[in-house]
Amino acid sequence: MTLFQKHRGQILFLAGVAVALAAGWRAFPVLRFQRVPQPVAFSHKIHTDKAGAKCEDCHSLRDDGAWAGIPSLDKCAGCHAQPMGTSVEEKRFIDGYVTPNREIPWQVYSRQPENVYFSHAAHIKLAHLECRQCHGAQGESDALGPARVDRISGYSGSPHFQDMDACEDCHRQRGAANSCLACHK
Amino acid sequence: MGFTRRDLLTFTGGTTAGLLFTPVPWGLLRDTAVLSENWPGIPQPLHGEIRTRYTTCTLCPAGCGVRARCDGDQPVGLAGVPGHPASRGVLCPAGLVGHHLAFCRDRATEPLAHGKPVAIESAAAAVSAAIAACGAREAVAILDPRPGRAASLVYRRFLAELPKGVHCAPPDSQPNGPFGIDLENTRAILSFGAPVLDGWLSPGRVLANRSHFQLIQVEPAYSRTASLADLWVPVLPGSEDEFATAVVRALQGETTDAHAMDVARTLLRNKPAIAVGGGPAVARLNAVLGSIGRPGGFLPRRDFTPVTDIASVPDGSIRVLLIEETAGGDPLPWDLLRRKLVPQDPVLVALTPWLDGCAQHADYVIPAPMYLESLDEAPTPAGSTVAGFSLSPALLTAPPKLAAPAGFVLRLAHDSATYPDILKRRVAAIKKGGRGAVFTYPDAKSTRVSDIADLWKSMLGGALWLDDPLPAGTARGADLQVCAGPPGPALPPNREYPLVLIAASAPPPHGSPLMSKLYRESGLRRPANAATVHPKTGRDQGLADGDRAIVTSRAATFPVQVVFDPAVMPGVIEMAGQAVSPASIRRA
């Protein structure tokens, strides 16, 4: 009691500090991002294991070196015109997208700012990077996690796609070009 | 004791201090910075697959090949087709951004009857009725901006069915009549006001040959061409024909006019030489130069069908006038057209993509597809020595309610065929004729027509058919008279109009908003309202450089911005797109 009275000031101050630290380190990183679930429950695992698909089968380079990214619906429809399994998810997917021929509004984990120029061709064909080096174990994942979108800037908050420093470090280590317009446009 | 204000302050102090050691401030700073990088409301490009597609430019008669870089199906950049025989892989500034036209304001997007939206059927019915209601002596006319197309044929057929149908074209729409210009072999060009270096024929073809011809520009205006020509002969406005005659006499060794002698000498030194532009005397001049039917001169081609010049149609004779306007063409002077119509309730039908041209006066507006919005055609490229034809496949999806002019006329004729059918027939005819070769854009190769299995398909992929040349010596000098315009009026200045108004090159009537780079965002080209005068002339009229002023001619008065240029002929006013006429200028 008297002790509290004596150090009332300091205690309150420290309490403030504690609250701030908790909010800043625990709450902020969570609140900062909005979690957007994927429209379709897709399992890379099943497709690689059961269907024996390889990354390049769906995610490929075009002839002009541009990255095709996530395949369009017809790629899925190729096999999923009719249900292949018995899962409810698949049925919902077919009824929701394949039958009405609606493109799937995938949430991109790695959405880059408009002014960023990233060449998959250079990183795959020249630097020989593995997909996982940037995309982690996405290829083996059984379910697609939600995409994290920064509430203010609207950018991807994926753990695998850190900010510019990460790119720069790697480029520095490998002695790759590091000028602004090497990666910006 | 309770929680005092001071406690609150201490606590807040603590939190503030604490926050500095968390990611909050830096995280927020970074986010705001990133936010400022893609500022809200800034349009973002599409990101589809990049494809290349080919078509042919129909904005002007040059018929340049177009290579379109498309993002998905949307063209995002236009460029020339390398090796294209008519355009040599080059586009003009307007052509480079032709894919923007579809997004311009003042577009006609639905059929209008007396300003009110109507269904295309009812518009057609009304027009048919008007045609049926024509009196015996009253004509039905179609104004065809680009004769020689398959569409023109549709018009002719339709008009032939009518008791009094006139297929007419704007003045000077068939320069050099049946002749092409053998630019590749000519060594001197004596140009009477033709904008040789500023949009004449096709820029690519002219500039590719620029290094091997002498250019003499006879023109009162200090035009682009005049300023760049090897010799500029600034004759008085309207005296071009006089000078041509003088040159003829000089060539025959009869005159002593120093300028004419000088010019004649240059022409004789650089043969073959040709004279272009201007009036009858210029035709004579070409005869004397022997430039007709000879290499390096005017060579005749097959496909020519003369069309009535609208100016030569008797005044007050047309009851129903259908005017086709192209996406890039200049609108005709309205007073000229009005004179041709019958005084009592004439019917004017505008087949046009624009609302701001003749559509303003039209009873019926039939919205035509914009450039690149529908399958179109390009006839023989301007100045080509052989007949030619190419398709202009669509790259953009057109709004629903548009109707191609030829398609509308087919509808009037109750012909079941569509415009594409007509184009198909034209291509089939070419195939049947078996003459000439086809230059295909994607591979830049020329193939004999006879060796092509599916001509229609390869034409749709972007191609230019060129006829075989006519055997030499099949041309008569007299034919060139066809194309010679009337001589300009000689203009003695008088008290009321002390100056002479002459044409300076005008901005295109419609164009991509990016054309502002040339006309407003840089001094490269003078805007439409610039009146350029010699400083002395200006000062005599009590003007200063940059003044706002009023130019008055017999025809009209215009508000202008005065520009002083010591290069301009004293006593004249140079203004965008004006006919030669006496004029005065005073400070506004």
Next chain:
Amino acid sequence: MAAITPKPARYGMAIDLDRCTGCGACMIACAAENNVPPARPEATPRTGITWMRVYQISNGAPFPDSRAAFVPILCQQCGKETPCAAVCPQEAVETDPATGIVDQMPQRCLGCRYCMAACPYHARYFNWWDPQWPAGMEKTLNPDVATRMRGVVEKCNFCHGRLHAARARAAAEGRRELHPGEYLPACVEACPAAAIVFGDLDDPASEVARLARDGQSFRILERLGTEPKIYYRTTRPWVRKAAAQPGPASAPGKEPVHA
């Protein structure tokens, strides 16, 4: 691993002033290629954005002896003590060692305009307005170039989007090096008179290097010592005089340069 960076190039241009007819195709092609917004109604030659700008010059002789020539001015990509790069307070401007191109980063730019004051060629342009396109026209924007925002400086970067595209194509074929001519700025491609030659000034075999070396070529404001990479050529003495003489010809009382 030096191998990862291709042999550095020093891209430059040789512009033949005797061929240029001032048609402006380069300016239009440039604006379309680089997503430069069209002018606002209030815009003037002094507030407009033209990475490539063609100036008309005159021999100064009055009627009827006047002759005109046209001088395309774009960023001269200064190679030494680059005035703009030196002054930018936050490294929004830098010279790319791999290409010699002076990069401008609008996303880093504060909009202080110090670089514009520093540039002797007036080749830098400020976004005085929010960029705006007519409704629907944003679909025609070039995907290889990011649009800029209000309040930042931009300038010619030799169509860097095209360089990216060319590199991507090469990478897809497993190449690091670009073939000569594989990468051309839009203005070079669009010029109907083929007045602009573009290439690597350090590659002795390249056309541009040859032109730069021969006697006909000069650079504008050469004596400022900033080693610009744009060479101009002409055989007309007055053009050379009017374009190459250091210091403004428009100075009052300065004799005009006659043909």
Next chain:
Amino acid sequence: MPNADTQLMPRGVRRSTPRQFLLWILPWAALLAFGVYGAGLCLVKGLNQTHMDNRFAFGLWIFLDLTVIALGAGAFFTGFLLYILKKSELKAVINSAVVIGFICYSGAVAALLVDVGQPARFWFTFWHPNVHSMLTEVTFCISCYLTVLFIEYIPIVLKNRKLRQIPSFLVFEFELHKLMPVLAGVGTFLSFFHQGSLGGLYGVLRGRPFAFREGFAIWPSTFFLFILSAAAAGPAFILLTTWLVSKVSGKQLVRPEVLPMLGRISGVLLVPYILLKSIDTLVWIDSTSPARGFAAYQYYAWKPFGAWILFAEIVVFGLAPALILLRRRLRESPAWLLSAATLVCLGIALNRFVLTIQTLALPTLPFDPFMSYLPSWQETATFLAVVAYGVLLYSFSFRYLTLFPQEKDLSC
């Protein structure tokens, strides 16, 4: 209520009645509001609200910044003389000097924030600094020095009669006071630096032969000229303001010998400045400019920027006031003293004007025209807002704080 008002005032000095004070404040407040509106337009709608353009990338505002910062130099230099060189007579004006310094610098920074196209990115300069840029130097020094001035301002505020009653404030103020010499030292260093960098700002523009100067190490000669000229102008400006305030308030604020002393300091510094400036100009005309292909006469071929500007800068606004201020007899007479001080301040303004505006007006391309520029009303309003802000802040400080310690003794 007046008595509360009087309780806030320093003891033993008389101040105008609240009504008078209000009447004095109102017009300035109105001006400030108007200016803030203009600045707001520039921030919301963008810099198209100004008449600056791609050729006149800098305009009225940069001129304002350079000038007020030069005039604000009185703060650091007086501090330097008082705390470092122990010129204790300057105690009489140091507080006023600090306030003026604070006003000038905060005003300049405010104007700069409106001037840049992306104010939200102001911190980029600290995050990604380009160490070769003079502007980086300027930004760092000015922001630091502004902080210093702020800290120097605090004790003056805390000395306020009412605030003194809070014991902890008193202690804090006392502690701060011991810090003053240190702060003055730091401030002096920073100021010397950024005054110089501001000069360097233009001196390094090798693309602008009119402004470009050779120099020592990385610093062009303008770097040093600016330091000197600012040091000379600072005291002159304090002299002027002190006189002005005593005229407006109708009180004697400092002992009669103080102002002439300030004048003398200014004069003493002006002489070397003029000397160096003349030498620098000659070197520039003779070699620097011609070496870059520009004959110096060209610059003065355009009206209104004739050679008269050089003459005015060096003789009318430099030599003349210097001679006046160095002659004791002239210095003692208020008329001479004040006109000389005015000339000095005008000279500085002209010098900054020439460097900012004339530099940009002159074409560099052979085929480029001479450009002129008139600020838009929004620009002018923002400019006036800074002035109004200064007057207001100073008026309040003068009313409630002790800016002139001697006033008390002189008034009784």
